[in-house]
Amino acid sequence: MESQYQSLPTVALPHDTGLVHLDERPRRPVAMDSPALEVMTDLKAVDPVSIHEDAALQDAHALMVSRGIRLLFVTDDEGRLAGLVTATDLLGERPVQCMLEHGKLHADILVRDVMTARNQLEAIMLPDVAEAKVGHMVATMKRLGRQHALVVEHNPGTGHYEVCGLFSTSHMARRLGISLNFIRVPQAFSEIQHSLLHES
Numbered sequence: 227m228e229s230q231y232q233s234l235p236t237v238a239l240p241h242d243t244g245l246v247h248l249d250e251r252p253r254r255p256v257a258m259d260s261p262a263l264e265v266m267t268d269l270k271a272v273d274p275v276s277i278h279e280d281a282a283l284q285d286a287h288a289l290m291v292s293r294g295i296r297l298l299f300v301t302d303d304e305g306r307l308a309g310l311v312t313a314t315d316l317l318g319e320r321p322v323q324c325m326l327e328h329g330k331l332h333a334d335i336l337v338r339d340v341m342t343a344r345n346q347l348e349a350i351m352l353p354d355v356a357e358a359k360v361g362h363m364v365a366t367m368k369r370l371g372r373q374h375a376l377v378v379e380h381n382p383g384t385g386h387y388e389v390c391g392l393f394s395t396s397h398m399a400r401r402l403g404i405s406l407n408f409i410r411v412p413q414a415f416s417e418i419q420h421s422l423l424h425e426s
Contacts, residue, residue, distance in 0.1 A: 256401040258361035265360055265401050266377060267392040274299050274389070279308045279338040286337050287316050296396070297374055299389070300341050307389065311341040312373060352379040352390055360398065364406065367395050 256264050276299040277286050286298055296313040320340035324330055330339075348370065355363075355377050367375055377391030399406040 256360060258359065258364065258402070260360045262355050262358040262360055262363045262393075265363065265393065265398045266355060267394070267397070269390050269392060274392075276301050277311070277337060278302075279336065279341065281337045282333070283316055283321060283335050283337065283340065284333070286311055287313075290316075297392070297394070298337075300337055307344050308338070309341040309343040310347065310374065310376075311337050314373065315340045315342070347376060349376040349378040349387075349389070350393075352377050355391065360402065363393055364398065367393065367398070367406070 254260075254264070275289065275293050275295060277289055279300050279302055289298060290296060290313055298311050299307060300309040300311055302308040321332060321335050324335050324339045325332060328339075350366065363375070367373075373395050375393040376389050377393065378387045379390045380386075381388050395406045
């Protein structure tokens with residue numbers, strides 16, 4: 227049976243051989259009327275990066291930096307989705323608010339303290355995404371006021387919903403070549419502290 231397959235030729239690698247980077251791969255131009263799937267991260271093709279809900283904030287931040295991402299899926303002891311944590315959650319006002327309200331040291335704050343819990347998340351059904359345009363997703367992200375949106379599909383084998391895709395406004399903005407700043411994030415610690423002290 228092996229005789230029907232011929233060996234492929236090989237070449238010697240030049241000394242200046244490099245690696246292809248994902249951002250350098252040619253991509254089709256994206257516009258508002260392009261299929262929404264063009265800008266969705268397919269979690270069937272890309273492994274989602276996750277962290278346990280009891281992990282320390284510094285571990286979550288280190289993982290984001292090492293992977294070059296701004297979002298982590300948070301899991302519980304059973305490996306189920308417990309929530310999401312973003313770079314904004316780690317570096318924004320949530321840790322400061324946790325320190326002020328619960329008297330915790332920053333080193334004692336866990337991912338669970340600043341994440342967005344699963345029961346606070348909304349998702350979009352994959353069949354709806356499959357029929358949508360990029361412009362529909364931009365409008366959806368603006369309405370939700372979030373930097374990320376989850377896509378789910380129903381698994382008939384288990385009867386459960388599964389997260390199968392992810393939309394990111396920063397990714398969509400890069401592909402579209404425009405700015406999509408739906409959420410203003412306070413940058414300075416003094417600004418964060420001011421907003422906390424003057425909440426009604």
